[in-house]
Amino acid sequence: MRQRKIKNIEERLNDFSALTINNPQxxxxxxxxxxxxxxxxxxxxxxGKGQFITTYAAKYPQWNFIAIEGHQSVVLRALEKATEMESSNIKFLLEYIKDIRDYFDRGELAGIFLNFSDPWPKDRHAKRRLTYGKRLLQYCDVIREGGAIQFKTDNESLFDFTLDQIETAGLKILEISRDLHASEFADANITTEYEDKFASTGKNINYVKIRA
Incomplete structure (x- = not known):
């Protein structure tokens, strides 16, 4: 999806320097x-626009959160939300990441959330998908024992692909649903902006939680 241009985006992002991390590696x-x-x-x-991460941070003040987003015009809204909510337990990385291990040490994270990731529908782009098997194993390297990876998507093909990658990588599924909002996991679910939009039209949300 093409993102709208925002005038003076760099200057506006600089206003939120207290929330952003430079040179995260x-x-x-x-x-x-x-x-x-x-x-x-x-x-x-x-x-994205930060609804999920800011809501999570407000619900669990005893945890810390890091949000990654490369689209500047999108992350600007997330930064605004975090500021409005006076979130003290969130930091933002304004970039794209190829290998998570370049940024985090083994076992440094408690868990990873992947919400409505770009499906990269063409077969030749499979390795770019955030749930590609090699990437899943890289996530596992930086998640501590007992942690998990949680993934949500409205895209059936991407979900099927992800399940295949989980099996190939030898990872264990802890929770799974092809209709999250009608499942036993619904009460604990925190939504994203995309999720609210899709669910309002009756679209089912696919969900899987993997042991790292």
Whole structure:
């Protein structure tokens, strides 16, 4: 989806410098120093406009959160939400990440959220999908024992692909539903902007939680 251009985007992003991290690769193994506590750290890759991550952070103030988003015009709204909610336990990375291990040390994260990721529908782009098997294993490297990866999508093909990749990678499924909002996991679910839009039209939401 093409993102609208925002005038003076760099200047506007600079207004939220207290929430953003520059040179995040230099913090590998030292992320607890960013939050000045020993609370568990959760990561959302592709936070969009921030509804999910800011709601999660407000619900669990005893946890820390890192949100990654490369689209500047989109993440601007997420930064605005975090500021409006006075979130003190969220930091943002304004970039795209190829290998999560370049940014986080082994076991440094408590869990990872992947919400409505780009499906990259062409077969030749399969390796770009955030649930490609190699990427899933990379996530597992930086998640501590007992942690998990949670994935949601409205895209049936991407979900089928993800399940195949999970099996091939030898990972264990903890929870799964092809209609999350009608499932036993619905009460604990925190939605994204996309999710609300899709669900309002009756579209089912696919969900899987994987042990890292």
């Amino acid at each position: 230099h913090l590998k193994g030292k992320w607890k120093t960013v939050f000045n506590n020993d609370h568990p750290i959760y990561l959302e890759i592709g936070c």
